[in-house]
Amino acid sequence: MIPFKQRLAAIEERIEAACDRAGRARRDMRLMAVSKAHPASAIVEAVEAGVTLFGENRVQEFERKRSELEALGVFASQDIEIHMIGHLQSNKSGKAVEIFSAIDTVDSLRLAERLNEAADKSGRVLPVFLEIKLGGEATKTGLDPAGRELQEMLERAPDLSHINVRGLMTVPPLDDNPETARSCFRRLRELREELAGRHPTLDCSELSMGMSGDFEIAIEEGSTLVRIGTALFGVREARV
Ligand SMILES: *Cc1c(COP(=O)(O)O)cnc(C)c1O
Secondary structure (H helix, E strand, C coil): CCCHHHHHHHHHHHHHHHHHHHCCCHHHCEEEEECCCCCHHHHHHHHHCCCCEEEECCHHHHHHHHHHHHHCCHHHHCCCEEEECCCCCHHHHHHHHHHCCEEEEECCHHHHHHHHHHHHHCCCCEEEEEEECCCCCCCCCCECCCCHHHHHHHHHCCCCCCEEEEEEECCCCCCCCHHHHHHHHHHHHHHHHHHHHHCCCCCCCEEECCCCCCHHHHHHCCCCEEEECHHHHCCCCCCC
16 A cells, blocks of 8 residues: 555645646645545554645544544644534534534524533634535535525524634536536635625635545635645545
8 A cells, every 4th residue: 555655745745836827826725635444553653744634534533543643643743634524413512612623614693502501611712614515516515505404504603602604515416517516616716705804804715615526726716725635535435
């Protein structure tokens, strides 16, 4: 198997090439290594290679890995950020606020309120992303870009003083045509511009979009955070 360091270098090269094509600066983009379904040792290897931002999608799974990483002193020696990128049930808000640096998948006002309460109790301000549904399928989570709930959320945001809406996030529908992803990414960017115009006091500037199969397209369309799993850690084993 190709060592992690080498895979990271290859991805870095592709990110830089995409930034060049788009006339963007590499420093305006962040790479998130999606370590879900991989063991804590994979995170340790990535940290050693210089990765500082990770994505996980299950509370219980990361709770386990987090204890292992703490025992190894990973958090003590490095400034590591771990974001939740999976669907979060609002009854797990308290635990999620304890173990994650940020929640990138806020998909309801109820969840935003629960996270705000939990963050208040922990005495912190929690960075969040609003997950937007652009595929239209019933199975996908995310806020309807044209729906009332998204508007309410942004109107309520200044009162929810323990969460800080950093930006928007999306997962495009599964499709072999890369242009489908491109049009989703473009719509997310346009939505951010529209929302920024209507809510000038919010600093909702980040766009979390792009995964192993489409991150270059996402960078061309304005992504500020790409979430890469398979291309860095290899194919995930089926979960048991
Ligand atoms: C798993 C996952 C990723 C990473 O996907 P890859 O195709 O393995 O890069 C990115 N974002 C979300 C929300 C995920 O669940």
